[in-house]
Amino acid sequence: MPNHNLENNNAPYSPPKPLYEQVKSYVLKRIESGEWPAYYQMPSEHTLVKDMGISRMTIHRALRELTQAGYLERIQGVGTFIAVRKKQRKMLELKEVDEVIRARGTRYHCDIHFLQTEPIESDAATAMDMRPGDSVFRSYSVHRENNIPVMLEDRYVNPDLMPDFLEADFTTVTADTLINSRFALLSHEHDLHAALSNAETHHFLELEDATACLVLNRRTWLGDEILSTVKMLFPGNRYRIT
């Protein structure tokens, strides 16, 4: 049997790493050093099995995980290649208002202006993938930080998917928190732009003048059905998304 402890041979008390991790390090080291540049076809599984004296399943697991992590690209029947620099995706996390405000140590409060069943009108019906006139739950609320309105929320919920939405106690949890805690497999779709306040939003947000607002639309999917759509308005001078 070959010696499988490929590293730290002279360092005492070295915790043994699993073989597949050692294979991953072996490959990563050659990628980082530039020995195996992008597009380079690295040795096949069979070759590594022979050269490293490690079984194919173990080699395969290592290469599969590196592929998953974006370091390699594998083509069946062809070979394994070093991936071009993994594209850096710039992600922004959209945190819940109530959590942000509470984390700041300021006072959070929410006024529910209405929470009711209504026939859905045309535009919202399209967004919810329902027919105009179908019954829909709707909530309309203002979220406040130290009593100053920082967000206006206009939400539609599909009654078939969440029949008890109207019974929830939104003084203690936000609709978002409720929905997230209820369902396991949600996916979200976002859309962001800026718009001026209009007469209605002006009133509910208690604005003095026409104000640039950040508009965040979110559609929440439960599997392949739309559970909820929500439009959130943040006055630009009162709230920043970080």
Added chain:
Amino acid sequence: MPNHNLENNNAPYSPPKPLYEQVKSYVLKRIESGEWPAYYQMPSEHTLVKDMGISRMTIHRALRELTQAGYLERIQGVGTFIAVRKKQRKMLELKEVDEVIRARGTRYHCDIHFLQTEPIESDAATAMDMRPGDSVFRSYSVHRENNIPVMLEDRYVNPDLMPDFLEADFTTVTADTLINSRFALLSHEHDLHAALSNAETHHFLELEDATACLVLNRRTWLGDEILSTVKMLFPGNRYRIT
């Protein structure tokens, strides 16, 4: 040998899914239906091997991947448990303007209004972690879709970290694309709000009236040093972040 094609037995032309994928579906179905709630100890690998007639390595791979994905928690010597609802982080990907526009099939173009070295003034110095008066590279450009300005970019770059920034050809690549292709280990910090256009931005964005703009600030770190800060203005009626 048991029949391993656990699904679509009556649907013709069903593409056979790998066994480990079928095991994953089997487990996910029971999580979604609520049959296996959070904290529930699901059957052991040995039990699944017996019940499903599938080898342990295959079962193990399925459970390992579900663990990696956050659905399960495994404790050696104890068992496998359904994970508490993975906190659903709502992420928004900030794509590059030029890529978005090109993907839409519309025409992308960028005007550089200036690209120079200048002494950094107080506010920007704070943001860049430099001293006021230090030399800094600055670029000021307008990004257009079908010749209509959709984004105004005001960027500062640390000359020590990227001495050749001024030599780059920004008619073919954006500063963002250049920076991303140059460095491997960047991290980004974002900040988003809405604001009205002012006299200056009004002019460069060729706006008719005061317009609500989405303001996206980004700081890009190279290790523990700030490589670049940029303020991007998107007129709300011309561009949405999706």
Added chain:
DNA sequence: GAGTGGTCTAGACCACATT
């Protein structure tokens, strides 16, 4: 036909936790 990666098995040994 030869070489590649994708999957799967039936066993094995180990580390760990509980009883």
Added chain:
DNA sequence: ATGTGGTCTAGACCACTCT
């Protein structure tokens, strides 16, 4: 002592690509 998950092997069959 028993049961759990973590790793590893030596084979096997398959689908795919290229020559």
